[in-house]
Amino acid sequence: MPSLFRLAMPLAFAALASLPALAEDPPRYNQVSLRAEASREVAHDLMRVTLYSEAQHKDSGQLASDITRSLNTAVERARQVAGVTVSLGSRNSYPVYDDQGRRIVAWRERAELRLESADFAALSQLSAELLGELKIGDMRFAIADATRQKGEDELLQEAVKAFGERAKLATRALGGSGYKLVSLNLNSAGITPPPFPRAAMAMKSMDREAGVPAQEIEAGSSQVSVSADGVIEVQMP
Template identity: 85%
Template sequence: MPRLFRLATPLVLAALASLPALAEEAPRYNQISLQAEASREIAHDLMRVTLYSEAQHKDPAQLAGDITRSLNAAVERARQVAGVKVSLGNRNSHPVYDDQGRRIVAWRERAELRLESADFAALSQLSADLLGELKIGDMRFAIADATRKKNEDTLLQDAVKAFGERARLTTQALGGSGYKLVSLSLNSAGIVPPPFPRVAMMKSMDREAGAPAQEIEAGSSEVSIRADGVIEVQMP
């Protein structure tokens, strides 16, 4: 007697294929969302100064030439100071109108020079020396990328430990016998700068040519790593 074979229909095959997915999507209970954070104050080890040249003239070509010569002289001088990174910033010009706002009477141009260094004393002195031709636009302090990464690597471990301790305490509070880690994400919470302004330091430097170098107090910023995750508490 011949044996009979019955082919499965596409509908049956689709149902069989979805069984593992249905098993994975089964509801999970006793899941708790937790958050922990590790942070520390890190001293600023990078100084950034923005200087600028600004002038006004009736002839835009002569104005641009004067600004360029001023910047070139400052760049040449800055390049002679070891450990100082030199780059050009924004440069723009705009027309100046008469009182009626109808006729252009002059052009005004501004160009920036940006300096960066880990040697605060050298950059402070250079900035003071350049005040004969340029003006201080901005001064700020930061954490170098290498320093930030080194500290974030340590903070990452601290954040994971803090998350584990919080998970243990939560499990204990709920009367659980243990927990499973469902998910965990680690994120940098960013750098929180100091709350005090930099204006006083900038004004003290922005003097006539020959001004003394400013005493530097770089301060620090807070760097933090946040751990966000979900645990599943196992009940006895």
Template identity: 85%
Template sequence: MLRRLRPAIPLVLAALASLPALAEDSSRYNRISLHAEASREIAHDLMRVTLYAEAQHKDPGQLAGDITRTLNGAVERARQVAGVKVSLGNRNSYPVYEDQGRRIVAWRERAELRLESADFAALSQLSADLLGELRIADMRFAIADATRKKGEDALLQDAVQAFGERAQLATRALGGSGYKLVSLNLGSSGVVPPPFARVAMAKTLDHEAGAPAPEIEAGSSQVSVSADGVIEVQMP
């Protein structure tokens, strides 16, 4: 009688060993992924202008000296304006050829000066004043890091709340009695204004060298915080 029962024992053990796997599969049942987002418009509070000096000369040494003197003069003037951050950008030179590229007849050099400030009026006027020696390559507006972080912190709670509301809606739609949060990831993003808006302002200043700086509309960007996660719906 005992010999007949022995073969059944491995089957029972195998069935018991499979219970954790079945429980694990069951715990993943009715898991769904959800996405929620909160966003708001935040006004730009930072202005960045890139100006450049460009010239051509047969003597590369003299050319480099002329460009350096022009930049140094602009930097000195810019540093006298309170609240303006000054830095040098890209600088490069290249040969100018004639005779179908067989002979170098001159050298051309270009160097950038980058200005940044939260005082739009002061930076706009400074840029206009420097147009006697420099030209404008680019003007753009942005949200300062501290302002963006403050806005994202305020949106984070809204995004989490929106995710919870969507989770409850999904639970009711499935006929569940509740849900458990399995995972939740939070992320942020910003939308940059169209490039043509920046170029238009740069051209306006560039064509009116020596004239008073025009009024500036800095605009705004939409800052968003997203919540992506997985919930497990509990069925009654």
């Protein structure tokens, strides 16, 4: 027990000795919270198309086989187009009941194929060609990760510069002689797409001699933003 007491005493004195040091930290006055933001419109450079195969059959096994065959044909065709990324989406099946809702009379299944490319013309043409096997479920445009990162890096510098200008303005408004930066947080506000409806492909009637038509593409743009939130301490003369 005495040895434990001797060990505890130095620790207690060390803790007490640190209290004055903490109390001596000068209080901060004339602090102002500021926010600045930089944003720009960035053109979409990525196209994403979701196609699907959907059918109904009394035999669930035959239905699954037909859906798989349809998807495999589409995947094989899509892989032949350079620059197109191919992936499978969701796939589900469910029973179809009779009018009384008691007996299963058939099965219905739906499976998705997702395509992505920076070559809008090639993907649009491919999607049109695949309409023989599949249907268009959705078509969207986005900003590629590398493009978004480059835009955010440039906007970060603009946001910091804008924050500095606001700090100077606030300092002058308060009659200060200068300011110190207490804290600064930089955040990406993400991507804000414009309010337009999903672009579902409306294909015209096909002229077999002219070939399969591809939809004209208007990709649009989205707003990318970076904000700078911080606190300054105004120095008074």
